[in-house]
Amino acid sequence: MTKRAYNFNPGPAALPLEVLQQAQEQFVDYNGIGMSLMEVSHRSKEYEAVNNETQQLLLELLGINAGYQVLFMGGGASTQFATIPMNFLKPGRTAGYIITGSFSEKAYDEGRVVGEAVIAASNKEGKWRSLPKASDIIVDPNAAYVHMTTNNTIEGSQFSYIPETGGIPLIGDMTSGILSRPIDVSKYAMIYAGAQKNLGPSGVTVAVIRDDMLQEEPKHIPFIFRYTTHAKNKSLYNTPPVHSIYMMNLVLKWIKKNGGAAAMERQSIEKSKLIYDAIDTSGGFYQGNIDPDSRSIMNMTFRLPTEELEKQFVKESEQHNFVGLAGHRSVGGIRASAYIAVPYEACQALAQFMDDFQKRNG
CATH class of the missing domain: 3.90.1150.10 (Aspartate Aminotransferase, domain 1)
Structure with a gap:
């Protein structure tokens, strides 16, 4: 085998060699079905088993027993920047954004397109060198949610605490930090992550949403952009990125086997x-x-x-x-x-x- 590179790519990023070799073995013939998993219908029993198992593995590794739905979506975290306010930012309400780097700023900009987004805290004037203290975060009591980026990929900073929001739903972009440390998911109404850093290859984005956030269906946006649509259909409303989810399944098993x-x-x-x-x-x-x-x-x-x-x-x-x-x-x-x-x-x-x-x- 060719010597493996020291891969420090920011995403798509390194995958475990063991996972790549396992996927290689099953690439042409998945579990003896005579074809690759990429070739099967997403309605087939083979893929549905992978879909369901991957959702349960993620919940287990996040320490979630009940009360949350796992959704597999497309478009990367950048699409979530827009989908979140489309679903949760209603007229007459605000959305609070903790701005700590380029990606949280992009999320804020998308929020402003959809509705009234406000800055709950920002460290931009300090050139992102340090993160806001908990006492610096000001939450509007009229906010529909507060959004934060828990790890800033470009700048290289990471929150060591979970902000208190006084009952306002907290949403966390965990794209470059998910499963790199234990977190108390119960403090969040929603977390999400593009897979291409810690979970697998690019192509699938994970959204983990608390059940109460899914009780009211937003009628003003197309079905495909509604979280309720994907939750009701167990992420099978449209054709999912089958191979990316399969690869994530293998990565999650690798994480579990190696101590979580x-x-x-x-x-x-x-x-x-x-x-x-x-x-x-x-x-x-x-x-x-x-x-x-x-x-x-x-x-x-x-x-x-x-x-x-x-x-x-x-x-x-x-x-x-x-x-x-x-x-x-x-x-x-x-x-x-x-x-x-x-x-x-x-x-x-x-x-x-x-x-x-x-x-x-x-």
């Missing part, structure tokens, strides 16, 4: 510490983009003394089998996305490369 969210958190802390230690002991050669108390264990972002050195760092890293270390095009710098399928050895190799690069260029 608690084990993923321990490993992620260890992996991210390797990178942050390389930054913090560099004497300023590497400059972290985020204050230590707001750092993400998924996305580690930093700068070098010059943009020329950053370009050289990325170029040399590619020569050493590293992939995906260039920062987002909107901010530049360096970003190492060590999602839960990225092995410890990859982060260890990156830390060693960083030390070596500094010795040669510092």
Whole structure:
């Protein structure tokens, strides 16, 4: 087999090798049915079993016993930015947004298109370096919901607490952090995540919605955009991304076998510490983009003394089998996305490369 790359892509991202090999074995002939799962009807008993099992696996790994529905949808988290206010932001109400980075800002912008969106808190003036304190979050008592992004993929920050909203439904975009640590889902009315970071390949988006949020069907929007439509049809209203959901099924089984969210958190802390230690002991050669108390264990972002050195760092890293270390095009710098399928050895190799690069260029 060709040597595996050290994959730090921000999404689509690394998948467990074990999962890829299992999918490879079943790619042409799924469970002896004489065809690939990608070729079967989404109404077939074979796919319905995968659909139902995947929903139950996710609920189990999130620690949910009852009271929530799992929906498999398309369009990525970006579509959810619009679908959420379309479903929940009624005339005469507001929607509160905690703005902590590019994606939460995009969610806010979509909210403004649909109705009256307000800023509950923002750290933009501080260039996203630290997250708002709980006391900085102001919730409008007339809000239909409060939206937050729990992990900021581009900037490299992560909430360490769940905001108190005084009974206003809290909605969390967990695209780049889901199942990387245990969370109390009961504090949220809804969480959602594009699969392509921690759950599987791109193509499917997970929405986990509390039952009371689905009691009233919004009559003013098309059926396809209503969460109630997808809930009533168990995510089979239209043809789902069958292969992406199957792959997510395998990833969830891999997470469960390897200790669940608690084990993923321990490993992620260890992996991210390797990178942050390389930054913090560099004497300023590497400059972290985020204050230590707001750092993400998924996305580690930093700068070098010059943009020329950053370009050289990325170029040399590619020569050493590293992939995906260039920062987002909107901010530049360096970003190492060590999602839960990225092995410890990859982060260890990156830390060693960083030390070596500094010795040669510092």
